Amino acid sequence: MSKIPVIEIFGPTIQGEGMVIGRKTMFVRTAGCDYRCAWCDSAFTWDGSEKDNIRLLTPSEVFQELKLLGSHNFNHVTISGGNPALIGKPMMELIKIFHEHDIRVGLETQGSRWQEWFTLVDDLTISPKPPSSGMKTDFDVLDRIIENLDENRMSLKVVVFNDEDFDYSRMVHKRYPSIDFYVSVGNKDPYETGDISSRLLNSLDWLWSKVIEDPEMNNVRALPQLHALVWANKRGV
Amino acid sequence: MSKIPVIEIFGPTIQGEGMVIGRKTMFVRTAGCDYRCAWCDSAFTWDGSEKDNIRLLTPSEVFQELKLLGSHNFNHVTISGGNPALIGKPMMELIKIFHEHDIRVGLETQGSRWQEWFTLVDDLTISPKPPSSGMKTDFDVLDRIIENLDENRMSLKVVVFNDEDFDYSRMVHKRYPSIDFYVSVGNKDPYETGDISSRLLNSLDWLWSKVIEDPEMNNVRALPQLHALVWANKRGV
Ligand code: SF4
Ligand code: SF4
Numbered sequence: 343m344s345k346i347p348v349i350e351i352f353g354p355t356i357q358g359e360g361m362v363i364g365r366k367t368m369f370v371r372t373a374g375c376d377y378r379c380a381w382c383d384s385a386f387t388w389d390g391s392e393k394d395n396i397r398l399l400t401p402s403e404v405f406q407e408l409k410l411l412g413s414h415n416f417n418h419v420t421i422s423g424g425n426p427a428l429i430g431k432p433m434m435e436l437i438k439i440f441h442e443h444d445i446r447v448g449l450e451t452q453g454s455r456w457q458e459w460f461t462l463v464d465d466l467t468i469s470p471k472p473p474s475s476g477m478k479t480d481f482d483v484l485d486r487i488i489e490n491l492d493e494n495r496m497s498l499k500v501v502v503f504n505d506e507d508f509d510y511s512r513m514v515h516k517r518y519p520s521i522d523f524y525v526s527v528g529n530k531d532p533y534e535t536g537d538i539s540s541r542l543l544n545s546l547d548w549l550w551s552k553v554i555e556d557p558e559m560n561n562v563r564a565l566p567q568l569h570a571l572v573w574a575n576k577r578g579v
Numbered sequence: 580m581s582k583i584p585v586i587e588i589f590g591p592t593i594q595g596e597g598m599v600i601g602r603k604t605m606f607v608r609t610a611g612c613d614y615r616c617a618w619c620d621s622a623f624t625w626d627g628s629e630k631d632n633i634r635l636l637t638p639s640e641v642f643q644e645l646k647l648l649g650s651h652n653f654n655h656v657t658i659s660g661g662n663p664a665l666i667g668k669p670m671m672e673l674i675k676i677f678h679e680h681d682i683r684v685g686l687e688t689q690g691s692r693w694q695e696w697f698t699l700v701d702d703l704t705i706s707p708k709p710p711s712s713g714m715k716t717d718f719d720v721l722d723r724i725i726e727n728l729d730e731n732r733m734s735l736k737v738v739v740f741n742d743e744d745f746d747y748s749r750m751v752h753k754r755y756p757s758i759d760f761y762v763s764v765g766n767k768d769p770y771e772t773g774d775i776s777s778r779l780l781n782s783l784d785w786l787w788s789k790v791i792e793d794p795e796m797n798n799v800r801a802l803p804q805l806h807a808l809v810w811a812n813k814r815g816v
Pocket of ligand 1: 375376377378379381382383384385387423424425452471
């Protein structure tokens with residue numbers, strides 16, 4: 343297949359979490375996921391509820407749509423999902439188009455699949471899923487993915503909802519001690535309407551306390567999802 | 580003088596802003612400043628209101644106090660003020676002690692003075708002050724400071740309160756385009772008690788809109804002061 347199943351293209355907006363937190367970026371969200379996380383905040387990418395919005399686009403169509411939306415007002419694109427790692431060759435072409443136009447590329451994927459084009463990504467975030475997701479990490483796969491990547495252009499990020507998740511994040515950090523490591527507070531209810539900032543800030547306060555008192559977490563970065571703080575659960579921003 | 584005028588030592592806590600946002604750190608806050616910013620959130624370091632808390636400590640006394648407070652529970656110390664760049668040789672000694680103990684060092688200074696020991700700092704933030712501060716940047720001094728530093732271990736950060744400040748931040752970013760650049764929302768009232776998070780999140784929303792619509796700000800990182808979001812204006816956290 344030489345096309346990419348795209349469910350959303352939007353921006354310019356601000357990256358709210360992880361290694362490029364606070365940076366202006368465009369988003370390309372692909373359809374489909376090999377996981378079914380209990381608290382998935384992007385379930386519409388795989389649960390069929392928005393299957394009429396999925397479009398099969400060539401890499402150059404994706405690029406044209408981004409330029410139409412963002413004009414000269416961006417130089418970074420984040421590829422997110424679903425799991426973009428389900429897609430092969432056309433993603434490689436897309437990233438090459440971006441680089442030809444001096445656009446940097448970020449990727450978010452859970453680390454369940456390897457793709458050759460990962461090596462081209464400038465800011466690669468692998469986010470293995472903690473126990474509360476209901477998913478199980480295949481560490482043999484994850485080991486091989488991380489071995490093949492450039493440590494300076496990647497990070498690990500674990501979303502944490504509870505103590506068990508925190509222990510999981512500590513274990514992952516210990517397994518890959520030289521990789522930049524982010525813990526992020528989970529959004530317990532991605533469909534709640536209205537202002538959710540005090541709930542999220544309380545969770546961050548809790549996560550910070552856990553990190554502060556744990557000498558094995560001296561190096562990690564503990565961050566919120568800023569976009570959820572500022573824009574609550576709005577879509578397409 | 581072989582001692583450091585210290586007004587506060589605290590931690591472990593989380594760095595709430597700038598290039599190491601979200602990272603566990605200890606704080607050493609020095610007394611004295613050559614500026615008088617209108618909205619200074621650390622005026623107690625220079626306005627005489629807490630002069631009885633200023634202690635002259637040797638570098639090794641500072642280190643011992645940090646170990647007493649933080650034990651093995653940290654590997655990063657942030658030196659802040661006031662303006663720590665008013666202090667010379669004992670700061671060099673202090674940083675050497677930190678490095679001998681595998682502790683990384685961050686520094687925050689406004690860029691009005693150069694010190695030899697800047698070159699030893701691992702995460703150096705220069706934060707020139709915008710028009711709303713009432714201060715004037717000496718760009719000859721700033722040019723010379725930045726020329727002498729390693730770009731990979733430093734960043735620029737400008738606190739923004741209004742449109743004029745934003746224009747100033749854009750001008751600074753343009754002058755030093757290769758330096759990592761952060762804009763941060765100002766806290767209009769550092770003495771307000773109670774929950775200030777919605778005020779700060781509204782300011783961040785405003786700053787993000789400014790950045791999003793400005794093609795000259797494609798590369799910057801626009802961030803809040805997370806500690807103020809989580810802990811409001813509390814001191815010593
Ligand atoms: S991996 Fe991501 S997109 Fe897939 S189910 Fe989990 S949270 Fe949702
Ligand atoms: S430079 Fe910093 S410490 Fe000095 S007056 Fe300005 S805000 Fe306060």
